[in-house]
Amino acid sequence: MTIPMTNSSRKAARRPRDLVTLLATLAVTALVTALGTFAAQTTAGLDADLTTATRVLPSFVLFILNTIGATSIIFVPVLVGISLLTRNRTRQLVDALLAAGLSVLTLVAISILVVQSNSPRLILALTGGIQTEGVTPLDPLIAGLISFLVIARVFDRGKLGLIATISVIALSFASLVAGQTTIVTQLVNILLGWAIGLAVRYSFGTPINRASVEKLVEALDSGGLIFDQIDLSLETSEGRIYRAILKTGAQINVWVFDWELQGSGVLGSWWRGLTIKTSGDFKGMSIRRRVERTALLTYAISATGVCVPEVELVREIEPDSIFIALENLSGSSFADINSRKIQITASQIEKFLTDVKTMHDADIAHRSLAAENIYVTQSGDIAITGVHSGTVAATDLQQRVDLAEALVTASRSSSILETVQIAKKLFSTKELIRTIPAIQGVAMSRKTRQYLASNKELMKDLRKALGELAPSADLQPISFQRIKWKNILLASASVVALYVLVPQFSQISLKDLITTAEWKWAGVALIASGLTYFASTALLLSFISVPVNRYRTLQAQLAASFATLVTPPTLGSVAVNIRFLSRAGVSGPAAATAVGVSQVVIFFIHVLLLVVFGVVAGTQTDFSFRPSRITLVIFVVIFALLILGFSINQVRNWILNKTRPIFSQAGPTLAIIAQQPQRLLLSVLASISLNFAYIVAFFAALNAFGSDISFATAAFVYLAGATLGQAAPTPGGIGAVEAALIAGLTASGIPSGTALSGVLLYRVATFWLPVLPGWYAFANLQSKNAL
Known part of the structure; x- marks a missing residue:
């Protein structure tokens, strides 16, 4: 019998669970501090009520609490230190003392910063008053005690943990009763002490206390697995893998999960679970749950007749480790075979896809059907490994993604044509067509995503091949991403816009706004707003060669x-x-082209009018707009960067590759329209009318509040502001449009109050009031299946 002599060269391990808990603790600390600062008056009242209420407590109760609190700061660390020394945990005691000292210094530094911040709300939340002289907002001793106890792992130790918990509560309560601190402060003290303790523990690592190989051998023997040889095959971030040869000649893989590695991969899996809709990516913190899940999925899949590594034994080794012994498959994975430039046979691909269908029929999704997890055994059979990420009672979406990854793996291992031909025999056309939207790299498992990163054409060609099975099928796209950077940017822009705009509302009075406004101009703005919809209708219809109902187009x-x-x-x-035109009988490409070309025409007319009105406004004496030096410098730098970018081949080619499809689609339509002067003239006039209607609405809204701005100046400010607003990621350009227009008006000499009032009226007339009729038109068209 051969047994490895050493387990690992590591003396300490950084527990992923500590990092996860640290980040969560810091987040809670920030939240408590923010809430306490925001509701400083409320928390101060609660503290005063608590102090008043505790005065009615019997004196002996207060005496006991004060005694426990006063003595715990000395005796609890002494007891814990003795306990660590008797258990030969000198290193842990040193780390605990270091964490306590660091915690004390950190809270002293934070207290100084709080006092010097001169933030009345923050000081009131942490001290219960506004006096800062001789006041230390935070309590370094409580935080130091918490850090010490966290490093010593006292809270996990029965009676000693109970004593420590009671001591901390008594110490905190005694400070509250004496009026020396606040509820928010005590929570922050405890949380910061906990966070600093976790930071130290994660930085220096936790002394490894894992089950020895001898203990593993004893557990295997007691389970009836008598072996001749056992070797450490691999040590990963999630555990140890041993390969053992049994007396019978069979080989098994023993996965040992150690307590110190709890939480490994949790942050990545949680983030993927939050951002990707396929769910099931959430990993638990408990190593026991992971082993149980692996065993459950193995038994469930094996029961369907699909070949998977059988579970030989699952057992705990003391409280520190747990292992699962799995059958070792002799063979090569699809990935290994592909790396040797050997093609998988059609029969093997068919067996693999048959196994996938068998699992799906049992409502089981494997969720990691990468080529690395599909094996061809020495007997030529197909076996599936990596079942730990699977799901029982799988949803329809999970099964669609599972099949999508299986088709990608089969196409990678064989060919797309052969894969589709085999899949047609096993799955219905409807099943295969519904899989097309799920063929996205973001939905696949990690190994497949890594492969597709350098083989993106495979997904495109596979979707095309499947689409040929039913060319007229109506495919519903799937958006797997819950959180997108675009949405984060949108939310951030909205917050910034509100931060900029809300203070400006204090400059106007709603009563004065209503009583002083010239409402005849408001009526003009409303009429001009209505005309924009007729102009946009005419513009869209000018690019459509087939008859389309004009009234519904207006809707x-x-x-x-x-x-x-x-x-x-x-x-x-x-x-x-685009959706309306498609439902109206216009082909998809023609609808997309018509809408795209109309946007191009609007853009060019918009830029042309911007230049024209800029020149006209610049020749007028009432236009005092003078860009600052920094603005001119910024424009020069941007212009220089554009020239530099176009001088670089890679950048120029990237831009051309992105714009070429647009012009290739719009080019034929523009060529046809150019040969029809009437349509071309109609599109230009409609685009000019659309812009002029908006300009008139903007000009009328400003005149409603007595502005003496010229029409040319108003037009220039509107066109410039609208350009910036159209680029904003916020819904309807909310915030960005208002900020740009107000900035332009104030730069041209309009008082900020008048500018804000006029812009708000303009937005009400052109954006907010049309929402209700727009909702009715939207619902009406949907009820008639026209949208």
Whole structure:
């Protein structure tokens, strides 16, 4: 019998669970501090009520609490230190003392910063008053005690942990009763002490206390697995893998999960589970749960007849480790075979896809059908490994993603044509077509994502091959990402816009706004707003060669205004118009091209008018807009960067590759329209009318509050502000449009109060009031299946 002499060269391990807990503790600390600061008056009242209420407590109760609190700061660390020394944990005691000292110094430093911050709310939340002289907001001793106890792992130790918990509560309560601190402060003290203790523990690592190989051997023998040889095959971030040869000649793989590695991979899996909708990516903190899940999935899949490594034994080795022994499969994975430039046979691909169908029929999703987990055994059979990430009672979406990854793996290992031909025999056309939207790299398991990162064409070609099975099928796209950077940017921009705009509302009085406004101008703004929908209708129809109901097209423009309430300005309008035209009988490519070309025409007319009105406004004496030096420098730098970018081949080619498809689609339509002067003239006039209607609405809104701005200046400010607003990621350009227009008006000499009032009226007339009729038009078109 051969047994490895050493377990590992590591003396300490950084527990992933400590990192996860540390981040959570810091987040809770920030939240408690923010809430306490925001509701400083409320928390101060609670502290005063608590102090008043405790005065009615019997004196002996207060005496006991004070005694426990006063003595615990000395005796608890002494008891814990003795306990550590008797158990030969000198290193742990040194780390605990270091953490306590660091915690004390950190809280003293934070207290000084709080006092010097001159933030009345923060000081009131942490001290219960506004006096800062001779006051230490935070209690370094409590935090130091908590850090010491965290490093010593006292809270995990029965009676000693109970004594420590009571001592901390008594110490905190005694400070509250004496009026020396606040509830928020005590929570922050405990949380910061806990966080610093975890930070030290994670930085220096936890002394390894894992089950020895001898203990593992005893557990295997007691389970009836008598072996001749056992060797450490691999040590990963999640555990140890031993390969053992039994007396019978069979080989097994023993996965040993140690307590110190609890939480390994949790942050990545949680983040993926939060951002990707396929769910099931959440890993638990408990190593026992992971082993149990692996065993459950293995038994469930094996029961369907699919070949998987059988579970030989699952057992705990003392309280520190748990292992699962699995059958060792002799063979090669699809990935290994592919690396040797050997193609998988058609029969093997068919057996693999048959196994996938068998699992799905039992509502089991493997969720990691990468080529590395599919084995061809020495007998030529197909076996599936890596079942630990699977799911029983799998949802329809999980099964679609599972099949998508299986098809990707089969296509990678064989060919797309052969894979599709085999899949047609096993799955219905409907099943395969519904899989197309799920063929996305983001939905696949890690190994497959890594492969597809350098083989993106495979997914494109596979989707194309499956799409040929039913060319006219209506595919519903799947958005797997819950959280996108675009949404984060949108939320951030909204917050910034509110931060900029809300203070400006204090400059105007709603009563004065209503009583002083010239409402005839407001009526003009409203009429001009209504004309924009007729202009946009005419513009869209000028690019359509087939008959389309004009009234419904007008309704679609109103519906688009409702869609922009929840999407960026251009995006909502484009999506609604393309869908409307498609339902109206216009082919998909023609609808997309018509809408795209209309946006191009609007853009060029918009830029042309911006230049024209800029020149006109610049020749007028009432236009005092003078860009600052920094603005001119920024524009020069941007222009220089654009020139530099186009001078670089890679950048220029990237831009051309992105824009070439757009012009290739829009080019034929523009060429046809150019040969029809009437359509070309109609599109130009409609685009000019659309811009002029918005300019008139903006000019009228400003005149409603007595502004003496010229029409040319108002037009220039509107066109410039609208350009910036259209690029904003916020719904309807909310915040960005208002900020840009107000900035332009104030720069041109309009008082900020008048500028804000006029912009708000303009936005009400052109954005907010059309929402209700837009909602009705949206619902009406949907009820008639026209949208």
